[in-house]
Amino acid sequence: MPIEIQVWRIEEGERLAKLQGGTLELESKLEDWLAKDISLASPDWMVIGRQVPTAYGHRIDLLAVDSNGDTVVLELKKEMTPRDAVAQVLDYGAWVSRLSEEDLDHIYRDYTQKVRSEGSEESLGKAFCQHFKVENPPETWNANHHLVIVAPELDPPTERIVTYLSEVHGVTINAVFFRVLKDNESQFLTRAWFIEPDEMEEAGGERKLKGPWNGEVYVNFGHDDVQNWEDARRYGFVSAYGGKRYRKAMERLEPGQRIWVKVPGKGFVGVGEVVARAVPVEEFHVTLDGEEQRLLDLELKGERTTEPIPDPDEALYLAGVRWIRTFELGKAVAEEGMFGNQNVVSFPKDPRWNRTVERLKQIFGVK
The missing domain is CATH 3.10.590 (ph1033 like fold)
Known part of the structure; x- marks a missing residue:
């Protein structure tokens, strides 16, 4: 069913006042916020690219890796319908799934040179270790890829499609909902996941089935x-x-x-x-x-x-x-x-x- 977030302020006398939706142009700002602080979506991610060009003439809004070295594609819905966003992120997944460690390193270096005026010669592996506070980078990069739609909400048909792809076909696809709520002069950003991230994390390593488990x-x-x-x-x-x-x-x-x-x-x-x-x-x-x-x-x-x-x-x-x-x-x-x-x-x-x-x-x- 559709995800709905509502927040109430507790006032004197234990009266409840419902916070209303804000007027902030959310989608135009979300990409900037997520690029600067991806922990808004997940503390287990690290951004390695923004507006990444694919071989098909499109651009991925944000590309990240998680602490396993798997890729994460984030597609902001923007002007697209929810179902168009699903089709778009699946298309990106087809391209991302073929990226090698060298490809990811090139994307990361290109990204850091754009966001840092002095440029950067730091490798993806070194940045990964610093970001996740580990001694060694993954032995295998991009063993799996995760697809995430970023939107205020999804309509019921699109929710059914995402659920079907995830539960029946084992596609690691999810949606994260951001909304702005207003309380007088203050505005608050809320976040909710369509599928509990821990459920996706637990299944993610076994999504790409290659044969029977040996026990x-x-x-x-x-x-x-x-x-x-x-x-x-x-x-x-x-x-x-x-x-x-x-x-x-x-x-x-x-x-x-x-x-x-x-x-x-x-x-x-x-x-x-x-x-x-x-x-x-x-x-x-x-x-x-x-x-x-x-x-x-x-x-x-x-x-x-x-x-x-x-x-x-x-x-x-x-x-x-x-x-x-x-x-x-x-x-x-x-x-x-x-x-x-x-x-x-x-x-x-x-x-x-x-x-x-x-x-x-x-x-x-x-x-």
Whole structure:
């Protein structure tokens, strides 16, 4: 059904006063705002191009990448009908899906030279690491692409089309609604998503189906001063922290799953079986010499593991693992052509994952 946003101001005596729609020319300003601060739409995006020319004679309003290195096409509805906007963004998706890492780097350099008078020689990979605060850029860029229509609203037929493309055909298409509300001399910008972004995020890595899943789970372990790989080996866990998407990724791990763990920038370091669902670090316990103990009461190499993080979404979450075999970081397994992505937890259907697992079975000595 159509999305409608209404806001009321609470006045004295608990009376409610409905805020009215403002007169701001929203669509003419939104592109500027989003280009300057894409977190208005999503904190997980980074703009790499604006008015990007395609091979078909059109221009993409905004092109971004997410923290997985996947592309995000943003099309502002402007004068188009909602259904025309859907057709336009699908056309852009067909072009974007073929872009290589070199293509994206060229688009980014061209964009930064336009927005910075002094120009920029900074590569996309370096800018990506700085923006997302990671040590290494994605091993694979543009494995998936996401299509986003930016509009005040969609009509019911267009909502049905977007839902059909997403749910039936697995197209990662969504719409984000911005509206202006007025309260006396003040104006407020509101935002609402047509499809919950977390639902799209969870499914995004598996949208591009390439074959059956082999039943093996891929896990990234971000070794740092909060989560130390030697602690994970010794006490039996994998972990992630830093935001809601990381917590939800950890919650996808279930007892009985076999996981292959990779440390970004190093290689594969362990294989094991999940034995306990993810919980905040304060609630994680291990059994040593037949006695259950709280992890935070034990000797840890992670210098900041015990530091409290008040926000439950930002907190460190751990899932218990019975290790089958692990390697220290200096002996991590990294071979050319092995599978890798930026997701904390994923269930890859890429043929490269199948080949990688078969090779890892040989190296780790497991069946």
